[in-house]
Amino acid sequence: MKNQKPTKTKEYNSKEFLLEFFKDSAIDNGDNVLTISNVSPDFENFIGKKAPYKFVFDIATHDKIKDSELIMQGSYFLLAIRDYLSDKGQTSLLKIHAKLDSTNPLFKKYKILESKESSLDYIYQFSFSSVYQYLNDKKQSTNTFLMKSNSPPDINMNKFKTSKCSNEEISSIDPTAQYNIAKSLLDKKVKEEIKPLKIILKEKLSKELFRVKDHYHKQIKEKDDEVESCANKIKMLQSKLRHTSYERDRSILRRLIRESEERLEMLKKKSYKERLKAEELFHINDEIEKHALSIKNSLINLTVFAYPIFEIHVSAKGKKEILKYDPILNKVI
Numbered sequence: 632m633k634n635q636k637p638t639k640t641k642e643y644n645s646k647e648f649l650l651e652f653f654k655d656s657a658i659d660n661g662d663n664v665l666t667i668s669n670v671s672p673d674f675e676n677f678i679g680k681k682a683p684y685k686f687v688f689d690i691a692t693h694d695k696i697k698d699s700e701l702i703m704q705g706s707y708f709l710l711a712i713r714d715y716l717s718d719k720g721q722t723s724l725l726k727i728h729a730k731l732d733s734t735n736p737l738f739k740k741y742k743i744l745e746s747k748e749s750s751l752d753y754i755y756q757f758s759f760s761s762v763y764q765y766l767n768d769k770k771q772s773t774n775t776f777l778m779k780s781n782s783p784p785d786i787n788m789n790k791f792k793t794s795k796c797s798n799e800e801i802s803s804i805d806p807t808a809q810y811n812i813a814k815s816l817l818d819k820k821v822k823e824e825i826k827p828l829k830i831i832l833k834e835k836l837s838k839e840l841f842r843v844k845d846h847y848h849k850q851i852k853e854k855d856d857e858v859e860s861c862a863n864k865i866k867m868l869q870s871k872l873r874h875t876s877y878e879r880d881r882s883i884l885r886r887l888i889r890e891s892e893e894r895l896e897m898l899k900k901k902s903y904k905e906r907l908k909a910e911e912l913f914h915i916n917d918e919i920e921k922h923a924l925s926i927k928n929s930l931i932n933l934t935v936f937a938y939p940i941f942e943i944h945v946s947a948k949g950k951k952e953i954l955k956y957d958p959i960l961n962k963v964i
Contacts, residue, residue: 645702645709649686651758651773651931652712655723656682663692664699678711713762713771713929725793727754727938729958737956737963741945749942752957754779755806756788756934757813761821764925765832773931774820778809779960783816786959788936796937804935817928828924836922840915847911854903861895940964 649665650658659666670682685699686708693701700708731746755778763770777783865888872884941956955964 645706646686646688648709648712648771648773649702663687663689664696674715677715678708684708713760723932723934724796725934725936726796727936727959728792728794729938731941731943731956731958735961737961738943738945741943741947741952741954743943743945744951745944747942748939749955750940751937752779752940752959753804753806754784754786754788754936754938754959755809755813756932756936757810757817757930758932758934759813759817760929760931761817761824762927762929763825763828764927765828765923766835766921770828772824774817776813776816778806778813781808781812784960791936791959793936806933806935810930810933814928821926821928825924825926832922832924836918839918839922843911843914843918847907847914850907851904854898854907858895858898861891861898865891865895 646665649667650660653667653670656667656671657669659668665686665688666683667686668683670684675681685696686702687693687696687699688702690701693699700706702708733743733746756775757778758773758775761772761774763772777786777788868884868888868891872881872888875881875884938959941958943954943956945952945954956962957964
């Protein structure tokens with residue numbers, strides 16, 4: 632199993648994501664084809680297809696490899712895995728093969744009389760998937776955090792040999808406190824990751840809001856101009872009517888005045904400003920919603936590392952002592 636240092640982040644990469652998800656399966660990582668076999672029946676039933684799976688990452692290879700799955704952002708398999716993980720965090724239980732090294736400088740001043748494994752201690756590795764959705768795009772990242780007691784230890788898990796252990800061996804542990812701390816660290820990490828996205832979305836939203844407001848400002852101005860023009864036309868016709876003596880011309884002017892007044896009354900009754908303002912508000916809210924950043928965090932995997940704490944009986948200057956030694960942190964506790 633690949634283990635990582637605390638708070639290490641992997642930016643979205645389809646192949647790395649598949650390797651992380653299928654890490655407990657048999658993997659043949661070729662140059663152009665990633666073949667996965669010995670997959671859990673639970674996942675096979677979920678996706679409706681038996682392993683092995685042949686994943687390829689370009690169309691040319693996909694055309695050559697029979698029954699291959701083309702992997703690219705938004706592909707069926709990636710979406711299916713994301714849905715599978717959304718309500719199923721996998722748990723791995725591993726035992727670290729830690730031994731007592733009597734030549735350790737920590738014991739230089741002691742004579743070791745006896746040593747034995749006295750109890751188990753635990754390190755928790757939480758792997759989270761974060762999916763960011765905005766406009767018509769998605770981004771995914773994986774963050775992994777190591778937790779021991781209530782803080783992240785500064786250790787590299789790659790240097791330790793591990794083996795699987797049964798649920799019964801660590802059935803009494805409760806990682807809730809460690810999970811909550813890891814989740815808090817994830818929230819801080821995500822805030823940093825989304826800063827560039829938020830800047831981009833803010834700029835795009837600002838442009839769209841300007842476009843919407845400018846459009847409706849012009850629409851309202853056009854209607855205002857139309858009302859003003861209609862009112863001015865009525866005044867002009869009324870002025871002509873006062874200075875016209877021929878009855879035929881007066882009749883025509885009175886008809887035009889009547890039609891213009893009806894037009895003006897109709898414009899006022901439609902309450903165009905209220906209607907256009909309501910439309911503007913609708914489109915503004917629509918743009919704000921479209922430019923919102925949706926974040927979904929899921930626990931992909933919890934790995935529990937169990938390892939022994941040693942009880943060491945020592946002698947120093949004729950006095951006997953009992954020490955507790957943590958072989959992972961390499962210190963007396």
